[in-house]
Amino acid sequence: MNRKKLLQALFTSLFGLAFYTLISLPLNIWLGATEYLARQYDPKNLNRRFASSEMKVLAWLGLFFNSLIFLSYPLGISLIISLFFKGFPPGEIIGKFIFVLLTAYFMPIILSFFKEMISLRMLIYFKLENIDENTRTEES
Numbered sequence: 001m002n003r004k005k006l007l008q009a010l011f012t013s014l015f016g017l018a019f020y021t022l023i024s025l026p027l028n029i030w031l032g033a034t035e036y037l038a039r040q041y042d043p044k045n046l047n048r049r050f051a052s053s054e055m056k057v058l059a060w061l062g063l064f065f066n067s068l069i070f071l072s073y074p075l076g077i078s079l080i081i082s083l084f085f086k087g088f089p090p091g092e093i094i095g096k097f098i099f100v101l102l103t104a105y106f107m108p109i110i111l112s113f114f115k116e117m118i119s120l121r122m123l124i125y126f127k128l129e130n131i132d133e134n135t136r137t138e139e140s
Helices: 003-040 056-083 090-135
Strands: none
Touching (some): 003 056
């Protein structure tokens, strides 16, 4: 392998790790959840869209996890603001501020991972159940 390919691989891995994972991915997940929730909004009946779905549990899980993802930033901001009114010593408040900031910022990744793992397991189950129903022969 030549040096040019090694440098390209190094640049790609550093760019992918630094930019995509640390900066872009949490924001993209949060924006995706925001758009998903905005599409689900129906001022007359919020449940109508989910009641018509064949996979009601997956539809509800999508709403649940996307709601948690969306709320992670507002809750993180409110926790950060509340830190300043708790009366912590200045040295302690900076550590707590950084911890809450990082936790809130990366929470969409963690929640999205759990959403994808649960949805994937349920989809596999539904697909297997569907295959079983389609291949089952009627007993005479």
